Amino acid sequence: MLGKLTIDALPFYSGIAMGGALIVVFAVLGVVALVTWLGQWRYLWTEWLTSLDHKRIGVMYVTLALLMLVRGFIDALMMRTQQAVALNSDGYLPPGHFDQIFTSHATIMVFFVAIPFLVGLFNVVVPQQIGARRLAFPFMNSACLWLTAAGAALVMISLVIGKFSTAGWNAYPPYSEAQFNPDVGVDYWIWAVLLSAIGSMLTGINFLVTIVKRRAPGMRLMMMPLFTWATLCTNILMVFAFPSLIVAAALLGLDRYLGMHFFTDGDGGNVMNYVSLFWIWGHPDVYILILPAFGVYSEVVATFSGRRIFGYESLVYSTAAITVLSLVVWLHHFLTMGAGSDVNAFFGRAAPLIAVPTAVTIFGWLFTMYRGRVQFTVPMLFTLGFIVTFVIGGMTGALLAVVPVDIHDTTFLVAHFHNLLIPGALFGYFAGYQYWFPKAFGFRLEEKWGRRAFWAWIVGFCLAFIPLYILGFMGMPQRLNRYYDPGWQPYLIVAECGALFILCGIIFLAVQLAASIRNRAALAVPTGDPWDGRTLEWATASPPAAYNFAVVPHVHGIDPWWAMKQAGATAPRPARFHDIIMPDNSSAGVVLGAMSFVFAFAMIWQIWWLAAVGALGIFAAVLSQTFRDHAEHRIPASEVEAIESRRILAPALVSGAPT
Amino acid sequence: MAAPPRLSKMPISPRRRQSTIKGYLVGVVLALVLTAIPFGLVATRALRPIQIFVVIGIAAIAQAVVHLRYFLHLDLKPSSQNKLIALCFAGVVLFILFGGTLWIMFNLNYRKM
Numbered sequence: 112m113l114g115k116l117t118i119d120a121l122p123f124y125s126g127i128a129m130g131g132a133l134i135v136v137f138a139v140l141g142v143v144a145l146v147t148w149l150g151q152w153r154y155l156w157t158e159w160l161t162s163l164d165h166k167r168i169g170v171m172y173v174t175l176a177l178l179m180l181v182r183g184f185i186d187a188l189m190m191r192t193q194q195a196v197a198l199n200s201d202g203y204l205p206p207g208h209f210d211q212i213f214t215s216h217a218t219i220m221v222f223f224v225a226i227p228f229l230v231g232l233f234n235v236v237v238p239q240q241i242g243a244r245r246l247a248f249p250f251m252n253s254a255c256l257w258l259t260a261a262g263a264a265l266v267m268i269s270l271v272i273g274k275f276s277t278a279g280w281n282a283y284p285p286y287s288e289a290q291f292n293p294d295v296g297v298d299y300w301i302w303a304v305l306l307s308a309i310g311s312m313l314t315g316i317n318f319l320v321t322i323v324k325r326r327a328p329g330m331r332l333m334m335m336p337l338f339t340w341a342t343l344c345t346n347i348l349m350v351f352a353f354p355s356l357i358v359a360a361a362l363l364g365l366d367r368y369l370g371m372h373f374f375t376d377g378d379g380g381n382v383m384n385y386v387s388l389f390w391i392w393g394h395p396d397v398y399i400l401i402l403p404a405f406g407v408y409s410e411v412v413a414t415f416s417g418r419r420i421f422g423y424e425s426l427v428y429s430t431a432a433i434t435v436l437s438l439v440v441w442l443h444h445f446l447t448m449g450a451g452s453d454v455n456a457f458f459g460r461a462a463p464l465i466a467v468p469t470a471v472t473i474f475g476w477l478f479t480m481y482r483g484r485v486q487f488t489v490p491m492l493f494t495l496g497f498i499v500t501f502v503i504g505g506m507t508g509a510l511l512a513v514v515p516v517d518i519h520d521t522t523f524l525v526a527h528f529h530n531l532l533i534p535g536a537l538f539g540y541f542a543g544y545q546y547w548f549p550k551a552f553g554f555r556l557e558e559k560w561g562r563r564a565f566w567a568w569i570v571g572f573c574l575a576f577i578p579l580y581i582l583g584f585m586g587m588p589q590r591l592n593r594y595y596d597p598g599w600q601p602y603l604i605v606a607e608c609g610a611l612f613i614l615c616g617i618i619f620l621a622v623q624l625a626a627s628i629r630n631r632a633a634l635a636v637p638t639g640d641p642w643d644g645r646t647l648e649w650a651t652a653s654p655p656a657a658y659n660f661a662v663v664p665h666v667h668g669i670d671p672w673w674a675m676k677q678a679g680a681t682a683p684r685p686a687r688f689h690d691i692i693m694p695d696n697s698s699a700g701v702v703l704g705a706m707s708f709v710f711a712f713a714m715i716w717q718i719w720w721l722a723a724v725g726a727l728g729i730f731a732a733v734l735s736q737t738f739r740d741h742a743e744h745r746i747p748a749s750e751v752e753a754i755e756s757r758r759i760l761a762p763a764l765v766s767g768a769p770t
Numbered sequence: 771m772a773a774p775p776r777l778s779k780m781p782i783s784p785r786r787r788q789s790t791i792k793g794y795l796v797g798v799v800l801a802l803v804l805t806a807i808p809f810g811l812v813a814t815r816a817l818r819p820i821q822i823f824v825v826i827g828i829a830a831i832a833q834a835v836v837h838l839r840y841f842l843h844l845d846l847k848p849s850s851q852n853k854l855i856a857l858c859f860a861g862v863v864l865f866i867l868f869g870g871t872l873w874i875m876f877n878l879n880y881r882k883m
Binding site: 347355388442 | 852859863866867874875878881882
């Protein structure tokens with residue numbers, strides 16, 4: 112009846128695991144109680160959960176990412192604390208629990224923080240940057256959000272029911288096979304990753320089509336803002352890379368569920384095939400995470416230097432070059448596999464080549480700032496912090512590309528990829544969050560707490576990861592639960608202090624958000640253009656109307672909004688307004704997400720009747736949406752006119768950014 | 771490349787609707803046949819293993835072509851230049867990924883023999 116699910120699945124085995132489970136349960140109950148007490152279920156359902164408005168979906172994506180960031184960071188803090196105390200002792204975490212934590216930390220940070228964060232930014236910004244009123248496939252967008260949320264929910268519920276995978280975030284066989292890992296942990300990993308990966312692949316298709324097909328008239332490819340270019344390249348990578356991960360995870364699932372032999376040691380299976388398939392996705396994924404941040408930096412640098420971006424075309428070409436190069440270097444993630452020297456030489460040399468277009472990009476930003484009037488706002492601080500620290504990450508990457516060097520699989524590697532992904536991706540998302548927050552909500556984020564958050568993050572980052580570089584040189588392997596070398600402990604204690612600084616950074620971001628909501632009247636941006644922006648998203652109201660643009664603008668070059676302001680025009684106001692057709696809300700996306708959660712949960716615990724219910728539910732949700740013939744509504748011209756005349760138009764070139 | 775004009779919602783004429791449905795049905799049948807052949811071969815072991823591999827490979831490529839032709843409506847007419855560029859790029863990427871994987875795996879196999 113309940114498959115493998117018994118009372119033993121509850122975490123009675125450890126006080127710490129029980130504490131985590133209780134926190135999750137009480138947090139969910141608390142949110143449910145709060146919404147009920149406020150009587151906001153109807154509002155939440157009609158205005159947010161079922162919305163097909165890309166801005167709302169974007170805000171929900173970013174909210175998911177920030178919540179999961181807290182969970183992923185708690186995992187990190189627990190690991191740092193364990194390693195700080197585990198000299199010649201077991202520390203406070205048993206090995207199996209420690210392994211779960213490093214697996215869930217990485218899985219969460221990649222699939223449920225970084226991806227939702229960048230997709231959220233795409234949603235809020237890209238349609239407005241290209242002058243579109245909606246995405247190409249609005250329902251698919253909602254479905255992707257709820258698939259991702261279902262995956263995140265699976266990782267969270269694994270805290271309460273059963274255990275998560277101990278096989279690392281890449282779940283390498285043979286350890287992840289049923290023979291060595293008969294528990295449900297790896298199944299939790301497989302299903303969470305599958306749901307999220309399917310959502311990400313479809314999101315890539317959605318934005319790819321939107322950018323190719325729905326640009327404002329006159330906007331040629333070489334006039335698109337750099338964030339849109341970065342999004343386009345990211346989408347191409349998503350479309351080509353994610354299928355490989357889906358196939359790898361699905362074949363691993365077949366090995367585990369049906370006793371097949373794709374990646375087993377015996378019966379003709381090949382472990383390295385899994386590793387190769389995984390990294391065919393995994394390496395492009397690094398750029399899926401980093402390119403959107405590069406796009407944010409380009410926008411932020413241009414806006415806060417008050418100049419057109421330097422070398423627009425070379426930045427576009429380097430973004431495209433990074434996109435293609437990122438597809439030819441996947442073997443450098445397993446240089447120690449034992450391939451021949453010709454193979455290793457090819458992939459070892461291809462990897463540092465990416466430094467060339469990356470350097471072009473960085474020089475583009477530096478030359479934009481040179482002789483510009485740089486305003487040191489919070490997004491700009493994150494950008495500058497990124498440029499300085501990312502150079503170190505790039506250098507250490509070149510070192511890791513040397514095949515025979517003896518630091519693969521040490522904490523040097525851990526430090527290296529955190530050095531790429533914290534400044535290279537997360538700082539970019541934070542910069543984008545600070546930069547476009549007024550776009551989404553109509554008021555700025557408070558500066559003082561933003562600065563404090565930045566300093567806490569960058570100091571914490573350096574303290575946490577520079578010691579790991581040194582430890583890597585000293586030979587400390589990654590993922591170590593206990594160790595016997597007293598020389599390592601001081602460095603690990605410093606790294607622990609770094610994690611505490613980052614904790615402050617997260618708290619400061621929360622304080623900033625709370626303080627900004629409280630002072631929202633003082634921080635309001637009635638003109639909708641708080642930073643004296645250059646690209647089209649600032650031509651709409653902040654927050655934008657459901658249809659974004661009452662009149663779709665004509666574009667004649669890059670930075671069209673800047674050109675309009677220079678010409679003395681305000682937001683375009685036509686003599687006559689027209690009806691606008693927009694997609695209706697749909698509950699099918701939420702149902703699809705909920706049902707895929709039920710399906711995946713049932714598959715994990717092998718409750719076959721429940722899996723059948725979930726599968727039927729997924730099918731029914733998709734079918735009901737497919738057969739809705741009138742899934743759109745018309746906003747009459749009079750209503751559009753009323754909304755537009757309520758808007759305070761930006762006097763050209765008057766609005767200034769606070770410094 | 772100029773941004774294309776917005777597509778207006780045009781009612782589909784009965785004739786076009788019929789031809790579309792026919793296209794999809796042909797596609798589904800072909801896809802099913804091309805799926806059945808490899809499964810059948812593996813189940814019955816009618817050929818030698820190496821021959822089965824080759825047939826599976828050919829059926830997989832044909833399957834991809836069927837999907838592109840009948841479900842994504844890709845053709846080689848000059849009017850669909852955008853699609854052609856996308857297809858060429860996909861070809862390059864697939865060459866890199868498949869060719870690279872084969873190279874890596876055969877190299878490893880050779881060294882581990």
